[in-house]
Amino acid sequence: MEETYHKQTEIIHIEDGSVGSPNGFKTGGQNIGLRTGRPDMGWIYSEVPASAAGVYTTNVFQAAPLQVTQAGIAKEKKLQAILVNTVSANSCTGEQGIDNAFMTRKWMAEHLGISDHLVGVASTGVIGMQLPMDKMEHGITGIALDAPEAPFEEAILTTDTKPKHLAVQFEIDGKKVTIGGACKGSGMIHPNMATMLGFVTTDAAVEPDALSLALKSVVNQTFNRITVDGDTSTNDMVLLLANGQAENHQLNEQHPEWQTFLNGLEHVCQGLAKFIAGDGEGATKLIEVQVSGAKDDHSAEIISKSIIGSSLVKTAVFGSDANWGRVICAMGYSGEHFDTNKVSMALGDFVLFKDGMPVDFNEEQAKAYLDGDSVVIKTKLGEGFGKAVAWGCDLTYNYVKINASYRS
Amino acid sequence: MEETYHKQTEIIHIEDGSVGSPNGFKTGGQNIGLRTGRPDMGWIYSEVPASAAGVYTTNVFQAAPLQVTQAGIAKEKKLQAILVNTVSANSCTGEQGIDNAFMTRKWMAEHLGISDHLVGVASTGVIGMQLPMDKMEHGITGIALDAPEAPFEEAILTTDTKPKHLAVQFEIDGKKVTIGGACKGSGMIHPNMATMLGFVTTDAAVEPDALSLALKSVVNQTFNRITVDGDTSTNDMVLLLANGQAENHQLNEQHPEWQTFLNGLEHVCQGLAKFIAGDGEGATKLIEVQVSGAKDDHSAEIISKSIIGSSLVKTAVFGSDANWGRVICAMGYSGEHFDTNKVSMALGDFVLFKDGMPVDFNEEQAKAYLDGDSVVIKTKLGEGFGKAVAWGCDLTYNYVKINASYRS
Structure with missing residues (x-):
């Protein structure tokens, strides 16, 4: 693993880093028959329940998976897994769309042997199309945590021309902390969460409320500062999971190294945001x-x-x-x-x-x-x-x- | 002159009508060497001073001709002539730009034998370019009111693919009243006045303050409802001249047929606005x-x-x-x-x-x-x-x- 040093912030970039880089996370993707010749479903799994925070589209039409994920996080401020499908956005799909999102969440939880509310779900694709439930069920039950078919960051792409991911390391309480991220989205990108899905993982231990504040603040300076065409989609979401495997003292705003964590998080989110802007649909610059x-x-x-x-x-x-x-x-x-x-x-x-x-x-x-x-x-x-x-x-x-x- | 009747509103469309259609107006255009092979300067002249109203861009950078025209109208709420040049927008041109706009106004007034403040000036073209004053002076002094080289509506175009103009007739106080209009603008069109110049003339007699209210209200429902690309330019302006040659009782909000006048004005402005939207840069629909x-x-x-x-x-x-x-x-x-x-x-x-x-x-x-x-x-x-x-x-x-x- 090659490392490059940025002295000023003491933030180390991990070569080819992603959401799987922090300790205790397993990630992957596979083809479940939604499209041909490329992976179409991705997943993130933490070995232990993680503090979780989310930022969601401001669009009045909010897709079913966002509603279901928010409801799940609200329960305990934790997630242990995330499931992402492409092709169908499960947006403007009415009650059936909500039921389907709950059902995929349930299948995923059963497959992993965890509680339903610890699974976040995200969708990207065509609005108004119901989830292809047969394929979803078959795909989910086929997930092999230790033998992914494809990298997570490739499985979540739509019109993107390349995968977008990075990870950084720095120290807190003398412990090595890693933050990794992956995202998708190229058209319909605009401040206030556009057709953009962002996933950030860290092995830092962070209090859920502090994590939520940190994510909101950093997203406002990064993901909400990019635009491709001014359209804000129904499905945009950024999720942040902190599973505590770095064994630092639990972070909150009072922790002396809180700013170090914020800097690391901003570094990852800004990097991902710039990847998205630079890979806007049809973009050359x-x-x-x-x-x-x-x-x-x-x-x-x-x-x-x-x-x-x-x-x-x-x-x-x-x-x-x-x-x-x-x-x-x-x-x-x-x-x-x-x-x-x-x-x-x-x-x-x-x-x-x-x-x-x-x-x-x-x-x-x-x-x-x-x-x-x-x-x-x-x-x-x-x-x-x-x-x-x-x-x-x-x-x-x-x-x-x-x-x-x-x-x- | 062919006429088509719209019974409901009793508004008659004048075939091939334009700003020259109302009584007492002379209009035209010519090539003064700003560009090759097509007219590049246009003018409108009323035989008598006309009540005048304007609506101007909301852009913080307001081009010199808009400032000069506003100052002129402020003096007496009247205009008798309008001069429009293409190629240079005379915007972001500092004190010299203002001086130049005043100078072209002066030349035009001298040529017509009227007061400076009765001449409105408008420019469209590249921002930051000073007016080519030699050509402007030579062009203005060459204006032949009764022998225009080209129609006004052709002389004011930039990236437009076709001239945009119409005129309507209706009765007020039993007198035939005509409202004519011409405009340009295709890119940078957005609500709140974009790179768009609109000129409306009428032979109705209208109190200046009522005229101003009418224009603001109608522009808000028409020109400010079109968008091509969301950009609002530094030069947008709509000017309305009412010279009273129809010999109706002077109109204001108390006149029993005020709404008839408003309807006619909306008809013209909506027509022009739709021409602009349909001729947006590169537009096919x-x-x-x-x-x-x-x-x-x-x-x-x-x-x-x-x-x-x-x-x-x-x-x-x-x-x-x-x-x-x-x-x-x-x-x-x-x-x-x-x-x-x-x-x-x-x-x-x-x-x-x-x-x-x-x-x-x-x-x-x-x-x-x-x-x-x-x-x-x-x-x-x-x-x-x-x-x-x-x-x-x-x-x-x-x-x-x-x-x-x-x-x-």
Whole structure:
């Protein structure tokens, strides 16, 4: 296992790490006949019940598995296993959808010999389609914890072009703590949980209430800062399991190394969020928008989301066009008020706009910069110390192609 | 001049009508060397000073011509002429941009022999580019009111694929009143005035304050209900001139036929707004979203805008995919709360979703319907009597093509 060191935070990246990296977790995926030639169901299992926290879509239509998982966590603030299926989102499926989600949860619990409420369920795929229950039952009873057919992170993908996972290690109470994560989602990604499933595991011991606060806070800075197309799905969910196998003193906000845990969690969630943004449907480039000098952080967040959500900014980046006007424009219609004469903007190190006016810049160099895989748009206001970062991707022909023909 | 009658409203459409249709207006366009092979500057002239009202972009960055035009109208609530240039938007151009806008206004006023403040100026094109003043001066002094080179509505276009104009006639006080309109704008179109210029003229006599109220109210129901890509530009403006040549008793809210005037104005503005939505950049289809049964009209408006603004809905319509899930999803993340079990949805006459659940429908027939030029998405909630309509277009390969290479 290769390790690279980030001295400042003392966070170590685990090469090829994922949700299976922390102690006491087994994960995997398999094909249960929902689609051809690739795994279509994934699972996570902890050897002991783990503190559990979730963040769920803000969409008024909330898919059945989210309702069932929330009900389960509410019971004891714990989960021991998670089951994820693709193809059917089990959303807008009425009472039958709810019954089916409960039934798959039950099958999984029976297969693992644990209580029903310790199983979380997640679905991604087409809305309005009932779960194929025969295949689900057969698939679940075929799960072999120690002999997975495929990695978890591959089994949960839909239009994603690549698996998204990472893990980090750091010390708490002198014990080695690991946090791992995997996620899926490329279209319909937008702040406030879009068609995105995120799963984070850790062997840290964490009090459930503190875990829930930590997840909400970190998701707000990471998963909720990415956008692909502005649509927020009915199925988005991020689940975090902490099984305590690292044997640290149980963490909460009073623990002296609480911030270390938060940093590690943010590291994992930010990494996953950026993977999703960079793998947006049809995307060729990851865009990072940095806003500083805003009235406050909230104002900066609104402005950053306005820029990253602009179809015109996204198409300009796709075309490697240093079209600062569109960035300025998106700042201007964000709904935030500010002195336009104090606004500056740069693409990477190329300043294009300073104190409310365009400045001369080398178009060729700017274009060469925009031709890269990763583009940083920096904007600065003259209002205060508020800052924010948001991530997204370019808008391309392939986005249209993928989404004009997804269902059929 | 052919006329078609709409009995219910007694509003007569004037074939090929435009801003030049009402009595006492002269309009035209010409090439002043800003671009090759097509007219690039347009003008409207009223034989007498007209009551004037304007609605302006909500973007914090407001282009110089908007500031200058507002200042002019503020003086006497009147305009007698409007000058529109393409290619340079005269936005983010600092003090020099303001000076230049004042100077072009002055040249136009001198050429027409009227006061400066009676000239409105509008610009559309690239942000950050100063007006080419030599060409502007030469162009303005070459304006021949009675011998225009080109129609006004052609001279103001940018990425539009066709001119957009109409005019209607109806009676007030037994006098024939005409309202004409022309507009441009296809990308960056979104509620709250996007890169869109709208010009409406009428020979009705209307008190300036009433005119202003009428325009604000009607724009909110029409131009502010269309979206192409969610971006709101720095240059959007709708101007309305009423020169009184119809010789009706001056209209205000107390006039018994005030509503007739409002209906006529809405007719023109809705027509122009739909032209813009249907001619969105790269668009192949006009989409109309109807929401009913919402808690109130405001709630319905928010839901309608959420649907029409969804990139996933727009690409599904492009691909003729009866993907009701995306419509439901966009309703769900609108921010409005409602009982999901009382939601129904139809594409034209094809009901796809009823009381919170999908219903069987004939995919082939739905696809055939979606293959048309015009698609109506109907959604119904069970909350109250609120309703709203919004218009937009599909999201296509050509949208990406146009916007990935606009500036270069």
